[in-house]
Amino acid sequence: MSAAGRRVSVLRIRPRTWVVLALASAAGLVMFFWPLFAPPRPEAVAHSADAPLIFVIVMPVVLAVVLAEMSSGGIDPKALALLGVLSAVNAGLRPLGAGTAGIETVFFLLVLAGRVFGPGFGFVLGALSLFASALLTAGVGPWLPFQMISSAWIGLGAGLLPRRVTGRAEIALLACYGVVAAYTFGLLMNMWFWPFTAGTDTQLSFDPTATVPENLHTFLIFTLTTSTFGWDTGRALTNLLAIVLVGPAVLAVLRRASRRAAFDAPVVFDPPRA
Amino acid sequence: MTARPSLPPLAALRFPPLPRALHPGAWWLWALAMATAAGRTTNPLLLTLILAVCGHVVVRRRGDAPWALAFRMYLLLGAFIVTGRVVFRIVFGGGQGDTVLLTLPQIPLPAWAAGVRLFGPVAAEQLLGGFYDGLRLAVMVVCVGAANALANPKRMLKSLPGALYEIGTAVVVALTVAPQLVESVQRVRRARRLRAGGRKGPRALRGILVPVLEDALNRSLALAAAMASHGYGRTGRIDPATRLITGLLVITGLLGVCAGLYGVMDATTPVYLGAPMLTAGLLVAVAGFVLGGRRLRRSRYRPDRWRAGELAVTFSGIAAATLMYLTSQLDPAGLYPSLTPLTWPELSVLPALAILVGALPAWLAPPPALTQEEPEPKPVSTAKEPAA
Numbered sequence: 001m002s003a004a005g006r007r008v009s010v011l012r013i014r015p016r017t018w019v020v021l022a023l024a025s026a027a028g029l030v031m032f033f034w035p036l037f038a039p040p041r042p043e044a045v046a047h048s049a050d051a052p053l054i055f056v057i058v059m060p061v062v063l064a065v066v067l068a069e070m071s072s073g074g075i076d077p078k079a080l081a082l083l084g085v086l087s088a089v090n091a092g093l094r095p096l097g098a099g100t101a102g103i104e105t106v107f108f109l110l111v112l113a114g115r116v117f118g119p120g121f122g123f124v125l126g127a128l129s130l131f132a133s134a135l136l137t138a139g140v141g142p143w144l145p146f147q148m149i150s151s152a153w154i155g156l157g158a159g160l161l162p163r164r165v166t167g168r169a170e171i172a173l174l175a176c177y178g179v180v181a182a183y184t185f186g187l188l189m190n191m192w193f194w195p196f197t198a199g200t201d202t203q204l205s206f207d208p209t210a211t212v213p214e215n216l217h218t219f220l221i222f223t224l225t226t227s228t229f230g231w232d233t234g235r236a237l238t239n240l241l242a243i244v245l246v247g248p249a250v251l252a253v254l255r256r257a258s259r260r261a262a263f264d265a266p267v268v269f270d271p272p273r274a
Numbered sequence: 275m276t277a278r279p280s281l282p283p284l285a286a287l288r289f290p291p292l293p294r295a296l297h298p299g300a301w302w303l304w305a306l307a308m309a310t311a312a313g314r315t316t317n318p319l320l321l322t323l324i325l326a327v328c329g330h331v332v333v334r335r336r337g338d339a340p341w342a343l344a345f346r347m348y349l350l351l352g353a354f355i356v357t358g359r360v361v362f363r364i365v366f367g368g369g370q371g372d373t374v375l376l377t378l379p380q381i382p383l384p385a386w387a388a389g390v391r392l393f394g395p396v397a398a399e400q401l402l403g404g405f406y407d408g409l410r411l412a413v414m415v416v417c418v419g420a421a422n423a424l425a426n427p428k429r430m431l432k433s434l435p436g437a438l439y440e441i442g443t444a445v446v447v448a449l450t451v452a453p454q455l456v457e458s459v460q461r462v463r464r465a466r467r468l469r470a471g472g473r474k475g476p477r478a479l480r481g482i483l484v485p486v487l488e489d490a491l492n493r494s495l496a497l498a499a500a501m502a503s504h505g506y507g508r509t510g511r512i513d514p515a516t517r518l519i520t521g522l523l524v525i526t527g528l529l530g531v532c533a534g535l536y537g538v539m540d541a542t543t544p545v546y547l548g549a550p551m552l553t554a555g556l557l558v559a560v561a562g563f564v565l566g567g568r569r570l571r572r573s574r575y576r577p578d579r580w581r582a583g584e585l586a587v588t589f590s591g592i593a594a595a596t597l598m599y600l601t602s603q604l605d606p607a608g609l610y611p612s613l614t615p616l617t618w619p620e621l622s623v624l625p626a627l628a629i630l631v632g633a634l635p636a637w638l639a640p641p642p643a644l645t646q647e648e649p650e651p652k653p654v655s656t657a658k659e660p661a662a
Contacts, residue, residue: 016521023528030535053313054538054549058556062531065524065559068437072520072566075440077506078498084447085494089487091448092455128441132448135341135427141348141418196411246480253484257491261498 009159010079010263011120017069021123021156024066028149031055032191036215059145063127063152070124078261079121086113086125091133106133107154107185107235108242109250111178114158115170116254122155143192150188154181171247178239186232190223291583291640295337298425299433300584300639305421307591308632311598312413315609316406319621320629321413327633328413328420335635336423337642348419352412359408363400364393371397373616399613406611429578436567447497451490458489516565523562530555586638590631597628 013021034055075083090106110129114122127148134140134147158177165173195205205218305328312324329345336342364378378393428449434442462485466478534552537544601624602609611619 016525020524020528023525023532027528027531027535030532030539034535034539054552058531058535058552061556061560062528064435064438065528065563067441068563068566069524071440072437072517075444076498077501078495080440080444081447081494081498081501082491083444085451085490085497087444087448088451088455089490092452124441124444128444128448132445132452135445135449136452140422141415246483249480249484250487253487253491256488257495261495 009118009120010082010258011070011075011118011124013070013120017072017120020066020069024062025153027062028059031059032146032188035191035195036212036219056142056145059149063145063149067124067127070120076263078263079117082117082257082261083121083125083128087128087132090125090129091136106130107151107181108178108239108247110151110155111158111174111181111239111243112247112250113254114155115161115174116251116258117159119156119159122157122159123152124155126151126153126155143189146192147189150185154185157181170251171244174247175240175243178243179236182236182239183232186235187223191219194219194222290637293641293643294583295426295429295578295643296335296424296587296639297433297578297580297584298427298430299578300580300587301425302421302430303588304591304632304635305417305424307588307595308420309414309417310595311629311632312410312417314598314602315625316410317609317611317619317621317625318406318409319619320609320625321409323626323629324413324632325416327629328417330633331636331639332420332423334637335639335642337426338644339426341427342423345416345419345423348416348422351419352416355412355415356405356408359404359411360401363404364396366392371399372614373398375401398616402616403613406613432574433578435564437563438567447494451493454493455486455490458486462486462489520562520566523558523565527555527557527559527562530558583638583640587635590634590638594628594632597631598625601625601628 086109090109093106093109106129110122110126113125117125130144130148130151134144158174158181161173161177308324308328312321315321329349332345336345374395374397377395380394381392428446431442431446431449459482462482465485466481530551532555533547534549534555537547537551538549598609601622605622605624608620608622609625611617
């Protein structure tokens with residue numbers, strides 16, 4: 001555990017990338033939460049039927065721009081190979097629990113890897129894990145970019161947790177974060193599915209003429225009645241148990257790999273000798 | 275047949291086309307165009323026709339790769355969407371509509387739930403509305419599923435834009451490593467059994483997960499070493515001016531997107547701050563994205579080219595979507611069957627024709643090259659196979 005306090009950031013986020021990331025996240029959040037403040041005028045672009053379809057086109061573009069910006073400095077081959085392999089493990093973990101009472105195994109390794117390898121790596125790993133898993137188990141659809149950016153935020157957040165915490169406190173911190181992340185992911189995806197599931201003309205649909213708190217209230221009832229107690233709680237429990245039970249061992253494995261890869265060591269190419 | 279297969283221009287135009295893998299982009303464009311066509315109507319007859327067209331093309335032109343079997347999953351998902359919509363209307367419908375089919379006992383929720391009540395009268399208008407809406411969404415999802423079944427994801431990753439080259443490589447690594455993980459899990463489990471360590475529960479999880487993870491990470495470092503020794507990662511110097519312009523374009527574009535989204539959401543802002551701003555922002559951001567991708571020149575091994583088959587597939591999809599759009603301008607009544615009063619949906623000629631144009635790839639696209647059944651097995655190679 002000597003490496004616990006050491007700060008490793010495998011994919012360094014430069015200030016310019018932070019700006020791009022912040023702007024893209026703001027745009028992304030609006031594309032999730034638009035039903036709360038959809039405009040009442042019917043001729044607006046955010047017509048209840050068209051707005052989700054526009055965002056389905058906008059979100060992949062925004063995501064591609066952010067990922068390109070993240071990798072614009074060139075990714076170290078070691079980081080790239082780690083990204084690929086960890087995405088494959090995550091994608092392989094996902095079908096283990098999918099479908100059985102909301103056991104979702106994709107996030108715990110993402111949280112742990114984000115913690116060890118830093119926020120930039122966590123962001124890209126979160127997006128890539130769901131992308132690879134969708135390609136492997138054929139889940140590509142309009143929801144994919146939204147799932148990708150949600151899980152990318154989870155990986156980013158895991159990398160941004162306070163560094164000084166170590167030992168048991170670290171596991172407790174990560175477990176708490178895992179629970180919060182599970183509920184947040186469920187809430188975000190519910191928010192996205194809300195206009196699609198409820199349509200526009202039931203009691204639990206969003207109402208363009210209502211105020212933001214009223215719509216939020218309707219949404220909370222919608223999410224409570226449809227998924228909070230089943231899927232989201234199942235996901236949170238899985239995260240909690242997985243991080244508490246195998247967290248320390250997995251953290252040690254990841255840190256060992258990080259040390260062996262020696263990301264901090266500067267790479268210098270000697271000029272060719274004549 | 276006077277044309278010999280060695281003559282590319284004639285061979286490309288022969289009918290039926292020779293078996294080969296189509297450019298995945300062509301299938302995606304066709305599928306997205308069909309999804310756009312489906313988005314323009316709620317008429318169940320037309321939607322069923324689109325479903326039939328997609329199914330027919332998939333059955334005739336899919337290969338035997340694992341992802342080609344995914345179409346059934348998307349059909350199930352579509353059925354789930356339609357059922358979910360209708361059930362949602364029954365439970366939370368609130369009893370709007372005149373033609374009440376049956377009345378279920380009501381369950382009022384407590385006060386914090388804002389007077390929502392469950393069940394109650396179920397009206398035909400509501401059920402049909404849910405069914406139409408759900409069917410439209412389901413057909414759009416099935417169109418995406420058709421692209422998934424027809425397009426080869428690995429070839430798709432090869433044609434990613436240059437700016438996403440690293441990300442695409444990571445995904446290729448992930449897709450290649452995933453089957454090896456299964457083998458790794460089996461190896462670890464066999465070793466556990468040999469050591470008589472067959473306990474279940476969390477200990478077994480740790481006993482399998484940690485060795486598999488360790489194995490995977492070691493493999494990734496070996497892979498990285500191999501990549502580095504092949505010269506990967508030695509990127510050239512990037513021109514500072516290009517970097518500055520790229521960054522400016524990307525940030526300006528995203529600012530435009532944010533402003534455009536705000537404009538779309540806020541009814542009091544002027545119209546030009548809405549959709550036009552959003553589009554402009556997206557274009558500027560994409561320009562930065564493309565410029566950033568041009569920093570390196572990379573050669574490609576056997577790149578996919580756009581040939582007659584690709585063009586035919588793409589054009590049939592775009593023609594279907596365009597004809598549907600024309601119909602929605604000329605005769606929108608047939609596309610959106612009325613719910614009040616309830617009427618039977620009708621099938622008119624133009625939209626039906628539009629959708630049938632989308633079925634042309636079933637004949638115009640080259641059939642996939644199957645990997646499983648060889649046309650003429652070579653006796654020498656098959657005799658060697660069991661020994662190897």
